[in-house]
Amino acid sequence: MGPVRTKQARKESSTANSALAGPSKFEQRRPKKQSQDANGTLGIQKIKSALRQTRRLLSKDNLTPDVRVETERRLKALEGDLSAAEVGKKERTLAVRYxxxxxxxxxxxxxxxxxxxxxxxxxxxxxxxxxxxxxxxxxxxxxxxxxxxxxxxxxxxxxxxxxxxxxxxxxxxxxxxxxxxxxxxxxxxxxxxxxxxxxxxxxxxxxxxWGGEKKASKKSQPTKESEPQEDPEDEFFEDDDGEESSEES
CATH class of the missing domain: 1.10.287 (Helix Hairpins)
Incomplete structure (x- = not known):
């Protein structure tokens, strides 16, 4: 009768093989959630948290004048960041939806x-x-x-x-x-x-x-007329004499 591997031996062998193969896809750590959006603006929740801390600091009576002035400036800046972040979030939501x-x-x-x-x-x-x-x-x-x-x-x-x-x-x-x-x-x-x-x-x-923040405009350079492309096959496209079916969200 040949040698019999015990449960402990099998466990040790499996552990060694896993170490050589590296972490599995389930064991790999998920990438950390970015704290900034595509425009580089702090996340809305982080801005709100910073606003609460700043307002608590301003509520104290023992602040020196220079600290109070700096804190008030920070409060205005955070309020602007929050407004921009909320506008950006709404713009992205509507862009995806429509x-x-x-x-x-x-x-x-x-x-x-x-x-x-x-x-x-x-x-x-x-x-x-x-x-x-x-x-x-x-x-x-x-x-x-x-x-x-x-x-x-x-x-x-x-x-x-x-x-x-x-x-x-x-x-x-x-x-x-x-x-x-x-x-x-x-x-x-x-x-x-x-x-x-x-x-x-x-x-x-x-x-x-219409409720956004005014941005500086930049005109792009004119481009050559692109060649006509075939329309995708979709029930939206019928004869122009007929009427297509599209939905208004």
Whole structure:
């Protein structure tokens, strides 16, 4: 009869093999959660904690004048950081929530815009020029919609089905369109957005008008017109004479 390995021997052998193989994926430590977001701003909870500590310090009566002044400055700075962090969090939440509907509506408008430009090259009429301008406004609408506002769909199910939409949504959509037109007239937004699909400028006017913080604007360099791409297969895209199905969140 050959040698029999005891339970202890098997355990020691398993431990040795594990040590040679290194830590398993379950034993590896998770990376520490970053204390800063993508913009380098301290996390909201850490800012609130620092604010509480700062306010407690200011509530003391035995602070020297120089310490009190410095602490008050720190309090104002933390309040600004908290405001910026909360705005950034809301912007990211809305960007993720409405990314898909904006993408599909941008594709739909781009396709209609190309069709209108083709018709215009064959027959130059005031009606087609007006339609082209409206489509460019709508393309800017999908690309530069205010980041602090809930997105109002250009093609909500109610309108496609011939139903009446809530007046507040209709007026909200037209308010954004009017703002887009004014930004195009002042060259804050491109008048031919189909040629500037990578335009990255943040509008300080939009941020200030709709609840964000005003930022310095930087215009990107114009880019060459990209080649037309095939539309993704999705029930959103049907014949332009028909109506696609998209959802307004």
């Amino acid at each position: 990314h898909s509907v904006k993408f599909f509506e941008r594709q739909k408008v781009s396709r209609k815009l190309d069709q209108t430009k083709k018709k215009l090259s064959e027959s130059d009429t005031p009606e087609l020029r007006s339609a082209l301008h409206d489509l460019r406004v709508d393309l800017n609408y999908t690309m530069h919609y205010p980041k602090m506002k809930k997105y109002i769909s250009l093609f909500p199910p109610e309108l496609r089905n011939g139903e009446t939409q809530e007046p507040a949504l209709d007026s909200g959509r037209e308010e954004i369109r009017a703002w887009i037109r004014s930004q195009m007239q002042s060259s804050e937004l491109p008048s031919e957005p189909e040629l500037h699909l990578d335009w990255k400028k943040d509008s300080g006017v939009a941020d200030a008008k």
